[in-house]
Amino acid sequence: MSVIGNRVARNTIPYDLIVKCSIDTGANLQWILTGEGEPNIDGIKTEKKSIELSSEALEKLERIAALKSSGAITDDEYQLLKASIFNK
Numbered sequence: 001m002s003v004i005g006n007r008v009a010r011n012t013i014p015y016d017l018i019v020k021c022s023i024d025t026g027a028n029l030q031w032i033l034t035g036e037g038e039p040n041i042d043g044i045k046t047e048k049k050s051i052e053l054s055s056e057a058l059e060k061l062e063r064i065a066a067l068k069s070s071g072a073i074t075d076d077e078y079q080l081l082k083a084s085i086f087n088k
């Protein structure tokens with residue numbers, strides 16, 4: 001089992017590190033957390049990015065990822081909602 005798999009099994013997922021991984025690599029958050037969907041990993045990174053998120057923003061990300069996973073929102077809606085969290 002992978003490190004992330006172990007964390008999921010123990011319900012100790014480091015969401016701040018997951019989000020940073022997504023930002024650094026361009027990987028889809030849903031793919032990182034669930035393995036579902038396309039990874040969308042960028043090629044070579046040209047710059048490093050960092051971000052600080054509140055626990056409220058992390059909770060919003062989790063909720064929209066769950067909505068996308070359940071089919072309640074489309075990919076386009078997911079991207080718009082995700083962008084609204086990061087562009088505040």
